[in-house]
Amino acid sequence: MNQPDFDALYADHLATMKRRADEALSRSGFDHLVVPSGTQHYQVFDDRDYPYAVNPQFKAWLPLTRVPYSWLVYTPDTSRPGQRPKVIFYQPFDYWHVVPDAPSGWWVEHFDIHIIRKPEEALALLPKPAARCAVLGEPQSTLGDYAPNNPAAAVDYLEYQRSYKTPYEIALMREAQHLAVRGHRAAEAAFREGKSEFAIHMAYCGAVGQDLGELPYNNIVALNEHGAVLHYTELGRSAPAPVRSFLIDAGASFHGYASDITRTYATDKSGEFQAMIDAVDAAQIKMGEGVRAGVDYKQLHVDSHLTLMGILKDFGVIKVSPEAALETGVSAAFFPHGLGHPIGLQVHDVAGFAESDRGGKIPRPPGHPYLRMTRVLEPGMVVTIEPGLYFIDMLLDEVKKNGRADSVDWGRVDAFRPYGGIRIEDEVMCTAGDAVNLTRPAFAAAA
Template sequence: MPNPDALLFARHIEQRSEEIDKILTELGYDGLLIHSGRPENRLLDDQHPPFRAHAPFAALVPEPFTPDCLLELRPGRKPRLWYCQPDDFWHLPPEGPASWWAHCFDIEIVTEPAGWHECFAAQRALAVIGDERALGGLLDGADLNAPELMWRLDEIRTRKTAWERECLARANKRAVAGHLAAARAFRDGGSELEIHLAYVAAVGQDQDQLPYNSICAVNEHAAVLHYQHRNPERPAQSLSFLLDAGADTLGYAADITRTWTGEEHLDFAALIEALDRAQLQLCDELRPGVSFVDLHRRAHLAIAGILEQAGLVRMAPDEQLESGVSSRFFPHGLGHHIGAQVHDVGGQIDAQGQPLPPPDEYPALRLTRRLEPGNVVTVEPGLYFIPSLLEPLRTSEYADRIDWAQVEALSPYGGIRIEDNVLVSEADPVNFTRQAFAVAD
C-alpha cells in the first residue's frame, strides 16, 4: 500500500513547484537556490544556538534540522536537493533522505558545502535565499533574498496545502499531549521547571526541537506576555498556570496556549471559562473574506464584556474599546499565520505585495489581512493583570470605573490566554487544537 505521507507530500511538491516555476519565469530568473542555513557560533565562542533550517527551505524539504543543504529549483525541471552529510566524528551527521519524500527530488549527496558551491559559482540569473555569511561566493551575479521574489513566495505559503495541513494537525496532537501532562504537573504543585520537563517528556521532543521557547508561567508570571524563565522552586501556593507551548512535525509548528487554576479559585476560574467561550466564538467567525482586524476588534468587545460582567470595569464594551481601557487588559494581537514558522509570513502584506500595517491603536497585531481558504491562523485572546499597564488607569478619568480591590485580588493570578490553531476553509473552520483535545480526552 502506498505511504499516505508520500502521496500527500508529492502533491505538495508538485503544487509548489508549479507556483514557483511561474514566479521565476515572470521575474526572469533561470533558477532559485534555497539554503537550509548554517549554525553560527556565538560571539567569541565555539558554541552555537540550536539549529533550525530557514523556513523557505523547511516549507519544501521535511528536514528542519539539517544544515548546509541546498534546494535547486528550475522551471520545468524536477527539484534537485544537494544534501549535506559531513564525514564528522565530532557530531552525528544527519541520516540520508527518507524514501517516502526523496523520490520528489533529484538527490545529490555532498560531504561539505563546497560540493554544491562550485556548481553555481559562474551562473547568472539566479535567485538565492539564505544568509550572506554562509553563501559567500555563490552570490556573485545572483540576487539574494530579492524583495519581490520573497513576498511572492510568502504569499503562496499563506495558503496551506493538504500536506501542510496534515503536518499542522499532527503537531497539534503532539502538543496537546504535552499540555495535558503539564496541567497534571501543575495540579501536583510542580515548579515551572518540573512542569516544563513533564511537557517535553510527553511531547517527545527536547527544547531544541520545539518550534519556540515555551512560556511556562505560574501565578503572577502569567502577566509577563513572553515570560522566558522556568523557576525551579515550587511555589508556596499554586494559584494559576499559563502554558504557551507547541510542537514540531516535519518542520511545521503547533502554537497552543491554555490557562488553569484550582477549583477553589472561583472568581479566576469563572474568567477562564468566560474567555474560553469567547475564544470559541471568535474561532467560529474565521470565514473567507473576514477582516482579521475586524475580528481583533470583536475580541476586544468580547473581553470588555467579560470585564463588565465580572464587575471589574463599570463601562459598556463599546466605551471600553473607544477609550482604550480594554487594551490595558488585552495588549497583544489576536493571532497570526502559522506554518513552517510559528509567526508565519504574509500577515501584513496583501496579495499584490502592498503593506498592510496594523492600525495605530493595535500596533502588536501581526495579521491584518482578510482571510482566505487555506489560511491557518492562531486565535489567542487574553485577559491580564499587568501592573505597568493598569497603573496609569489609577490616575486617569476612568479610575473610578475600575474595581481596584477586585483587580488587586486577581493580580497574583497573572492572566489568562486561550489559543487554538484553526484552518480557514470554504465551509466551517477546522480547529486543529480543539480536535486534538477532544481525541485526547
C-alpha cells in the same frame, strides 16, 4: 489515529511548490531558484554554535530541519522537460557530531540527490551562472558567487502563497497539534501535583519528546502572577505557596511545521478565577467560529476586545461599557496583544500584513500596535485565535495616569491580580464554509 498518506499528499504539495516557483522566477526575471538550508552560527569569541534553525524557504519544499550546508535547486521544466529538482545534501565525514542519516522518506523519489562531504563541494553542483539564480536565504549562507539576493518580486510572491496551506501542510500541522496536546496534558498533571515551573516544563518536554532545540519556541510556563508576563520564560525552580493558577503557552514541531497552543488553569476549580477562565474559553470558541472566508481579521480582533470587556464588566472589573473601554484605551490595558497570527512553517508565519502577492502592507488598526494579522481571511489560511485577559501592574498604572481610573473597580483588580492572567489559544483553518479548529479535536482525541 490513522496516519495520513504523506506520500500522496507530498506529491501534490510538490506540484504546488513548482507552480509557485515558476511564477516567482517569471516575476523576478531569474532562471533558477536556489535555496540554502542555512549554516551554523558561532557565538562571538567562542567556538560554540547557536542552535541551528533551518531556512523556512528550504523546509517549505523538504521535511528536513537538521541538515545545514545543504541546498535545494529548482529549474522550471521548460528548460529541460522532465528534470527533477535537485537536493545537494550535506553529509560530512565527522566523528565529533552525529552525521545526518542518508536521505529517506516520502520526498526522496521526487528529487535528484547529490551527497557532499564538504560545504564547498556544492559549488560544482549549483546552476551556472550564479547571476541567473534567485538565491533565497540569509547572508551567512553565501558560498562563492552564490550570495542570497532575495529578489523582492520572488520573495513577496512566495511568502504570500505560503498563506494558503496545502493538504500536506495541514496534515503535518495536525500532527504537531497532537504532539503538543500530549505535552499540555502532562503539564496540567504536573501543575495539579504542585510542581515548579521548571518541573512542569520538563514534564511537557518529556511527553512531547522534544527539547529547546526542537520546540518551535520557548515554552511559556507561568504560575500565579507570572501569567501576567506575556512572554514569561524564566522557569522558577520552586513552586510558589500557594499555587493559584497556571498559564502554559507551548507548541511542538513536526517535520518543520509548528503548533502553538495556550491553556490556563486554576487550582480552585469552583472559584471566581476558574469562572473567568471558563468565560474566556467559551468566548474563544465563538471567536474561532468567526474565522470565515471574506472576514477581515482586523475586525475579528476589534470585536474580541468588546467581547473580553463584556466579560470584565460581568465580573465587576470594569465599570464602563465595553464600547467605552475600547474607545478610551482601557481595554488595551487588560488585553494588550493581538488576537492572533498566521502559523505554519514559522510560529508567527509570514505575510500577515501583505497587501497582495506583489508586496505592500495593510496597516494595523489605530491603537492596536501588536496585532500580527491584518488581512481578509481566505480558504487555506490557518491563524491562531488567542484572546487574553491580564492584570499587569505597568499597564494598569497607565490607566490611572491617563485619567481613566474611574473606569475600573480597583478592589476587583486586586482580587484577580494574584492570578496573573488568562489566555486560551487554538489554531483555526479558514475554509470555503465553516471554520475548522485544528486544536480542540486533538484534545478530544487525547481524552
